[in-house]
Amino acid sequence: xxxxxxxxxxxxxxxxxxxxxxxxxxxxxxxxxxxxxxxxxxxxxxxxxxxxxxxxxxxxxxxxxxxxxxxxxxxxxxxxxxxxxxxxxxxxxxxxxxxxxxxxxxxxxxxxxxxxxxxxxxxxxxxxxxxxxxxxxxxxxxxxxxxxxxxxxxxxxxxx
Amino acid sequence: xxxxxxxxxxxxxxxxxxxxxxxxxxxxxxxxxxxxxxxxxxxxxxxxxxxxxxxxxxxxxxxxxxxxxxxxxxxxxxxxxxxxxxxxxxxxxxxxxxxxxxxxxxxxxxxxxxxxxxxxxxxxxxxxxxxxxxxxxxxxxxxxxxxxxxxxxxxxxxxxxxxxxxxxxxxxxxxxxxxxxxxxxxxxxxxxxxxxxxxxxxxxxxxxxxxxxxxxxxxxxxxxxxxxxxxxxxxx
Amino acid sequence: xxxxxxxxxxxxxxxxxxxxxxxxxxxxxxxxxxxxxxxxxxxxxxxxxxxxxxxxxxxxxxxxxxxxxxxxxxxxxxxxxxxxxxxxxxxxxxxxxxxxxxxxxxxxxxxxxxxxxxxxxxxxxxxxxxxxxxxxxxxxxxxxxxxxxxxxxxxxxxxxxxxxxxxxxxxxxxxxxxxxxxxxxxxxxxxxxxxxxxxxxxxxxxxxxxxxxxxxxxxxxxxxxxxxxxxxxxxxxxxxxxxxxxxxxxxxxxxxxxxxxxxxxxxxxxxxxxxxxxxxxxxxxxxxxxxxxxxxxxxxxxxxxxxxxxxxxxxxxxxxxxxxxxxxxxxxxxxxxxxxxxxxxxxxxxxxxxxxxxxxxxxxxxxxxxxxxxxxxxxxxxxxxxxxxxxxxxxxxxxxxxxxxxxxxxxxxxxxxxxxxxxxx
Numbered sequence: 001x002x003x004x005x006x007x008x009x010x011x012x013x014x015x016x017x018x019x020x021x022x023x024x025x026x027x028x029x030x031x032x033x034x035x036x037x038x039x040x041x042x043x044x045x046x047x048x049x050x051x052x053x054x055x056x057x058x059x060x061x062x063x064x065x066x067x068x069x070x071x072x073x074x075x076x077x078x079x080x081x082x083x084x085x086x087x088x089x090x091x092x093x094x095x096x097x098x099x100x101x102x103x104x105x106x107x108x109x110x111x112x113x114x115x116x117x118x119x120x121x122x123x124x125x126x127x128x129x130x131x132x133x134x135x136x137x138x139x140x141x142x143x144x145x146x147x148x149x150x151x152x153x154x155x156x157x158x159x160x
Numbered sequence: 161x162x163x164x165x166x167x168x169x170x171x172x173x174x175x176x177x178x179x180x181x182x183x184x185x186x187x188x189x190x191x192x193x194x195x196x197x198x199x200x201x202x203x204x205x206x207x208x209x210x211x212x213x214x215x216x217x218x219x220x221x222x223x224x225x226x227x228x229x230x231x232x233x234x235x236x237x238x239x240x241x242x243x244x245x246x247x248x249x250x251x252x253x254x255x256x257x258x259x260x261x262x263x264x265x266x267x268x269x270x271x272x273x274x275x276x277x278x279x280x281x282x283x284x285x286x287x288x289x290x291x292x293x294x295x296x297x298x299x300x301x302x303x304x305x306x307x308x309x310x311x312x313x314x315x316x317x318x319x320x321x322x323x324x325x326x327x328x329x330x331x332x333x334x335x336x337x338x339x340x341x342x343x344x345x346x347x348x349x350x351x352x353x354x355x356x357x358x359x360x361x362x363x364x365x366x367x368x369x370x371x372x373x374x375x376x377x378x379x380x381x382x383x384x385x386x387x388x389x390x391x392x393x394x395x396x
Numbered sequence: 397x398x399x400x401x402x403x404x405x406x407x408x409x410x411x412x413x414x415x416x417x418x419x420x421x422x423x424x425x426x427x428x429x430x431x432x433x434x435x436x437x438x439x440x441x442x443x444x445x446x447x448x449x450x451x452x453x454x455x456x457x458x459x460x461x462x463x464x465x466x467x468x469x470x471x472x473x474x475x476x477x478x479x480x481x482x483x484x485x486x487x488x489x490x491x492x493x494x495x496x497x498x499x500x501x502x503x504x505x506x507x508x509x510x511x512x513x514x515x516x517x518x519x520x521x522x523x524x525x526x527x528x529x530x531x532x533x534x535x536x537x538x539x540x541x542x543x544x545x546x547x548x549x550x551x552x553x554x555x556x557x558x559x560x561x562x563x564x565x566x567x568x569x570x571x572x573x574x575x576x577x578x579x580x581x582x583x584x585x586x587x588x589x590x591x592x593x594x595x596x597x598x599x600x601x602x603x604x605x606x607x608x609x610x611x612x613x614x615x616x617x618x619x620x621x622x623x624x625x626x627x628x629x630x631x632x633x634x635x636x637x638x639x640x641x642x643x644x645x646x647x648x649x650x651x652x653x654x655x656x657x658x659x660x661x662x663x664x665x666x667x668x669x670x671x672x673x674x675x676x677x678x679x680x681x682x683x684x685x686x687x688x689x690x691x692x693x694x695x696x697x698x699x700x701x702x703x704x705x706x707x708x709x710x711x712x713x714x715x716x717x718x719x720x721x722x723x724x725x726x727x728x729x730x731x732x733x734x735x736x737x738x739x740x741x742x743x744x745x746x747x748x749x750x751x752x753x754x755x756x757x758x759x760x761x762x763x764x765x766x767x768x769x770x771x772x773x774x775x776x777x778x779x780x781x782x783x784x785x786x787x788x789x790x791x792x793x794x795x796x797x798x799x800x801x802x803x804x805x806x807x808x809x810x811x812x813x814x815x816x817x818x819x820x821x
Contacts, residue, residue, distance in 0.1 A: 172527075172645040176654075177654065180657065185657065189661060191790045194790065194791075195570060195790065196570055196573055196574060196788060196789050196790055196791075197570065198565070226569050226570075227569065227570035227571075228569070228570075251646070253416050253419070253420055254409075254412055254413070254416055257412045257415065257416070258408065258409070258412060261408055261411065261412065279646070283422070283427070284422045285420060285421070285422040286420070286421040286422050287419055287420055287421075288418070288419045288420075288421075291418055291419050292415070292419045295415045295418065295419065296415070306651065331411065332407055332408055332411045333407075333411070334403075334404065334407045335407060338400075338403060338404065338407065366404065369400050369401070369404060370400065370401040370404050370405075371400070371401050
């Protein structure tokens with residue numbers, strides 16, 4: 001599907017700033033999660049260094065994924081230099097953010113269901129699951145996703 | 161007696177979707193005998209005629225190099241389907257036509273389904289369907305499998321083709337040198353009635369010159385093998 | 397002759413170019429696919445993006461389907477309990493509860509993850525992303541004797557080997573598909589983890605994590621080694637390993653209809669073929685573990701069952717490895733599902749007084765413990781996986797080779813560990 005790459009300078013600048021901010025946020029979250037993962041896994045007996053309900057105690061791959069999303073968003077700085085094709089990084093960044101956001105929401109629901117089955121507090125489990133930062137970052141990326149994708153797609157169609 | 165129809169095409173051209181459109185999604189799924197490749201067979205009824213539709217593996221050509229190609233090729237040669245529907249991706253004509261040519265050389269009764277017609281149009285391509293049909297000497301039906309556009313026309317074309325069943329005109333002229341060698345091999349091969357009846361002779365000749373292992377194997381067990389290898393000057 | 401075939405192919409392309417020039421008009425502007433590929437095929441970002449998405453698939457398959465598996469498990473346990481109470485004849489009760497219910501349960505519990513897996517794979521495939529992933533991982537895998545497309549199936553093996561074997565369907569060339577399937581049982585699945593944790597924890601104490609990690613690494617090495625070995629030695633696998641010719645389809649929005657169709661098609665095949673075999677095997681092993689009926693007091697005393705007799709009979713073979721008859725029985729029953737190894741050890745070793753850990757610590761030394769862990773890793777896939785291998789390869793030959801090769805490797809490696817232990821002692 002043909003694509004409209006005539007993006008205005010203001011649009012590109014705004015998208016870049018929004019995208020870089022998200023990128024920084026994902027990097028931060030990733031780094032914090034990674035700190036916990038490293039301390040839990042590699043140092044015997046230490047456990048997670050950051051004991052916060054908002055940061056999972058030993059999710060190495062989750063941390064890695066957050067950093068990857070951060071990296072993708074960060075590459076959109078080319079937009080500031082006028083490189084239109086770099087909108088691709090914003091597009092893919094929002095896709096990845098969406099994928100993981102949806103994933104963590106689903107796992108929270110699954111966790112709540114499991115608790116329900118085991119006869120434990122489902123609501124608590126759900127709230128605990130929803131404390132995952134990536135879910136909230138995903139929600140905050142939605143406006144960027146909407147504006148970047150709509151401005152790029154010239155025509156609607158099933159395949160591209 | 162249902163008409164035997166085979167579906168073939170490059171991977172990712174929408175073959176499965178067309179198969180589902182034709183058979184209504186009901187198919188018998190299994191494996192090709194002795195292989196790990198999926199085999200799907202379904203039925204379709206159009207204007208009172210029964211069709212049995214076999215989904216061949218997605219392949220780029222019909223060499224002897226991979227199991228998928230061998231399965232597809234053997235099916236066409238041994239089972240001799242009444243019609244072979246070649247699904248061509250309209251957005252990638254050059255590459256898809258390679259398989260089409262090989263099918264024609266194999267003597268298959270081809271109907272071309274020119275799929276992803278909508279995408280080609282979106283990309284800015286314009287394809288002269290009539291000219292393509294004329295140049296290939298087979299019916300060409302534009303289709304959009306995702307919206308089922310062209311399915312009725314395709315079924316009509318299949319029935320038409322099954323009725324006519326003519327021998328296709330050789331699509332490729334290999335130039336005077338090669339054609340001479342092909343001709344020579346053809347006349348040698350014709351001396352073996354078993355080979356000549358079972359396989360298309362020109363196809364055997366071309367494949368032999370190409371060095372196709374499977375064909376060479378078939379020729380080796382024939383009584384004219386020595387003549388063949390002498391004519392071309394090979395070591396056996 | 398090479399020359400001739402090249403000429404022939406060139407003539408064909410000439411003919412095609414002639415046709416296309418008369419038939420096709422129009423230019424190709426930049427597409428969304430081109431844009432997206434800048435990122436997905438990016439030299440630095442490509443692989444990390446892939447690894448994250450793979451992780452997401454993994455999490456989706458196992459965590460999100462977990463409550464459904466729980467429900468299945470619960471249902472069959474409840475049914476089994478009901479059977480035990482309601483059926484007067486103890487043997488029939490045991491047959492229904494421990495045979496039928498456990499049998500059905502063990503098959504159906506796999507259905508949620510399998511269906512979720514295929515759904516997730518269908519998304520990756522239909523959007524066109526899977527082709528990019530394969531491309532991105534291929535170069536590395538080629539050097540390891542594997543095909544680019546083997547990567548995802550093998551990685552899924554860390555969750556469950558069945559997922560590996562079934563995901564191999566996405567590999568189009570038979571030689572590569574079969575090799576991937578044969579190599580996947582060496583990937584340490586999640587069912588083996590309880591075994592590692594139990595033995596590692598009981599014997600190695602603070603170094604338990606290292607012992608467990610070493611099993612994962614061992615599995616990976618064995619997988620790669622086997623791939624390289626088979627490629628060089630077995631002619632079937634040597635056949636033309638062409639370079640990865642990959643067509644990158646355009647990205648597309650998948651339709652729910654086609655996703656569900658893919659998921660259903662492949663999932664149902666699994667249930668039908670593997671299901672009947674798994675179920676049959678379970679009943680057979682139930683029989684072995686609970687008979688002779690009187691001797692085992694209705695299945696309570698496993699020591700007196702046929703299974704135990706077989707274990708004792710096989711013990712001499714395993715003595716060089718330091719396993720006693722109970723470990724052998726556990727391994728034997730582990731054939732059903734590797735999780736059962738822990739259960740069986742629990743029944744045979746434990747009982748009153750003292751924890752299972754202590755009992756394990758007293759039955760295994762660090763060396764024999766490690767050897768046992770290695771053995772359970774390698775010795776042959778569980779019956780469910782084996783059934784899937786059979787139904788996917790459609791070949792008794794390859795399935796048997798998997799079994800014997802696994803047993804052989806398991807024994808060798810375990811023995812080497814014991815020897816190494818003696819050398820260092």
